[in-house]
Amino acid sequence: METNKPKKAAVPRTPMPCQPPEERRHNFKEVALGYTREMAMTEAGRCMQCKKPLCVSGCPVEVPIRDFIREIQAGNLDAAYRIIKTTNSLPAVCGRVCPQERQCESKCILGKKGEAVAIGRLERFVADSYIASTACEQVTGTNACAMPAGGRKVACIGSGPSSLTCAGVCATAGIKVDVFEALHEPGGVLIYGIPAFRLPKGVVATEVNGLRQTGVDFHLNHVGGRTVDVAELAREYDAVFIGVGAGLPIFLGVPGENLVGVLSANEYLTRVNLGRAYDFPNYDTPAAPGKRVTVFGAGNVAMDAARTALRMGADEVHVVYRRTRAEMPARVEEVEHAEEEGVQFDILSAPLHFNGDENLRLKSVTLQKMQLGEPDASGRRRPLPIPGSEYEMATDLAIVALGTRSNPILLQATPELKLNKRGYIEINEETGETSMPGVFAGGDIVTGSATVILAMGAGRRAGQTMVKRILG
Ligand SMILES: Cc1cc2nc3c(=O)[nH]c(=O)nc-3n(C[C@H](O)[C@H](O)[C@H](O)COP(=O)(O)OP(=O)(O)OC[C@H]3O[C@@H](n4cnc5c(N)ncnc54)[C@H](O)[C@@H]3O)c2cc1C
Numbered sequence: 001m002e003t004n005k006p007k008k009a010a011v012p013r014t015p016m017p018c019q020p021p022e023e024r025r026h027n028f029k030e031v032a033l034g035y036t037r038e039m040a041m042t043e044a045g046r047c048m049q050c051k052k053p054l055c056v057s058g059c060p061v062e063v064p065i066r067d068f069i070r071e072i073q074a075g076n077l078d079a080a081y082r083i084i085k086t087t088n089s090l091p092a093v094c095g096r097v098c099p100q101e102r103q104c105e106s107k108c109i110l111g112k113k114g115e116a117v118a119i120g121r122l123e124r125f126v127a128d129s130y131i132a133s134t135a136c137e138q139v140t141g142t143n144a145c146a147m148p149a150g151g152r153k154v155a156c157i158g159s160g161p162s163s164l165t166c167a168g169v170c171a172t173a174g175i176k177v178d179v180f181e182a183l184h185e186p187g188g189v190l191i192y193g194i195p196a197f198r199l200p201k202g203v204v205a206t207e208v209n210g211l212r213q214t215g216v217d218f219h220l221n222h223v224g225g226r227t228v229d230v231a232e233l234a235r236e237y238d239a240v241f242i243g244v245g246a247g248l249p250i251f252l253g254v255p256g257e258n259l260v261g262v263l264s265a266n267e268y269l270t271r272v273n274l275g276r277a278y279d280f281p282n283y284d285t286p287a288a289p290g291k292r293v294t295v296f297g298a299g300n301v302a303m304d305a306a307r308t309a310l311r312m313g314a315d316e317v318h319v320v321y322r323r324t325r326a327e328m329p330a331r332v333e334e335v336e337h338a339e340e341e342g343v344q345f346d347i348l349s350a351p352l353h354f355n356g357d358e359n360l361r362l363k364s365v366t367l368q369k370m371q372l373g374e375p376d377a378s379g380r381r382r383p384l385p386i387p388g389s390e391y392e393m394a395t396d397l398a399i400v401a402l403g404t405r406s407n408p409i410l411l412q413a414t415p416e417l418k419l420n421k422r423g424y425i426e427i428n429e430e431t432g433e434t435s436m437p438g439v440f441a442g443g444d445i446v447t448g449s450a451t452v453i454l455a456m457g458a459g460r461r462a463g464q465t466m467v468k469r470i471l472g
Pocket of ligand 1: 162181182183243247304409449451
């Protein structure tokens with residue numbers, strides 16, 4: 001009997017329309033433009049509707065992928081959206097930033113013989129269609145849920161994807177939620193880290209507004225461990241969730257790193273994104289514009305910083321990385337997009353020291369060539385310096401993107417919280433509860449810097465336990 005399997009595998013994946021590189025390197029508009037309805041129908045048609053959909057097991061929040069794609073195939077976009085929302089509270093965000101090639105799409109059976117179904121792009125299409133169709137309702141508030149009853153309430157500290165998800169779970173169950181966020185805008189890394197050309201600010205604002213309509217209150221400029229105390233919140237609220245991320249930058253530790261013109265990627269991206277420096281002259285935020293920019297590191301954050309620097313007017317942007325392209329932790333798509341836009345990659349190079357002028361302004365960096373030796377503890381081949389290979393590169397802005405660790409403010413002020421050896425909050429994996437009864441935690445502050453979807457999964461798990469405990 002003839003099956004349709006080979007046919008589907010032979011149909012190529014529908015490409016994502018993008019802004020041309022030469023245009024987009026000068027603007028902050030979204031790079032990936034999204035599928036049209038026709039494209040989405042074509043791509044959804046490639047899904048084989050497997051009896052046992054392996055893709056679901058690759059998704060940290062187990063979105064019923066086969067089922068939502070079936071609804072797209074039938075043209076029922078509202079139904080597709082409702083299915084996604086059963087497990088994913090931020091589909092428009094995840095459709096844009098999840099590393100699907102390492103998650104759901106890596107399990108797609110079509111990928112064995114050809115290209116996997118573009119699950120992330122379909123998720124984005126469904127979410128964007130829903131947002132467009134409900135824009136009026138959201139403005140007028142006609143889809144607002146009933147206000148919480150019963151006087152039960154929870155507090156979430158931080159407003160990144162982990163807290164937003166936890167807040168959503170609790171609010172949907174009818175529990176009042178207060179979110180306390182240190183910054184002046186909610187959204188966490190989605191707002192202050194990931195640039196608008198990958199994740200438009202309006203997408204995050206829509207999700208946050210959706211939560212507001214379910215009765216979640218955001219208290220901005222409130223710092224857990226300073227202006228609000230975890231133990232006090234635990235007494236006042238039925239449960240507390242801590243989702244403060246891991247935003248403390250790691251530096252290179254080489255001489256000259258305190259020169260004017262050397263910044264962490266976090267600071268640079270926060271000034272540009274949260275401070276709206278990209279919207280000059282409407283926002284006159286100092287953003288350290290560089291003409292010859294050097295970015296250290298090769299993860300997604302490094303790619304975001306390099307591509308942001310191009311858009312802020314740099315003539316030349318170099319990503320300096322001590323290993324090779326094969327070891328780069330960034331998503332392949334991000335590296336390709338950066339390269340298309342003109343970012344140059346200086347691989348097998350490591351900084352020795354930064355050099356400044358008489359006003360202590362950065363003017364160059366001294367680098368050394370490296371070669372790869374045996375694998376180290378991370379499993380990647382260890383970079384070894386090549387003696388006598390030092391060279392100097394002119395640069396007026398250096399951005400350090402080596403990763404982050406836990407911020408100590410809340411942790412030091414709350415000694416009751418048990419931490420692990422790496423300085424992150426220890427939790428019961430099943431419930432999300434910390435060593436403080438009634439206080440839960442999740443996201444980067446538990447795992448270290450990870451992904452949006454993992455943070456959401458943790459927020460969901462903790463939220464479900466909180467609801468069960470409170471409502472029985
Ligand atoms: C530049 C960049 C790009 C990234 N790109 C991707 C990507 O493409 N795909 C992906 O999956 N992941 C990406 N990540 C990782 C992802 O964004 C994080 O894993 C995720 O946001 C973690 O969510 P969270 O809720 O734990 O914390 P966060 O998003 O970090 O949010 C924590 C929030 O808590 C607030 N806060 C901190 N301390 C306090 C306090 N004491 N009191 C009150 N509030 C506090 C912070 O201001 C922040 O708003 C990226 C990260 C960065 C930095």
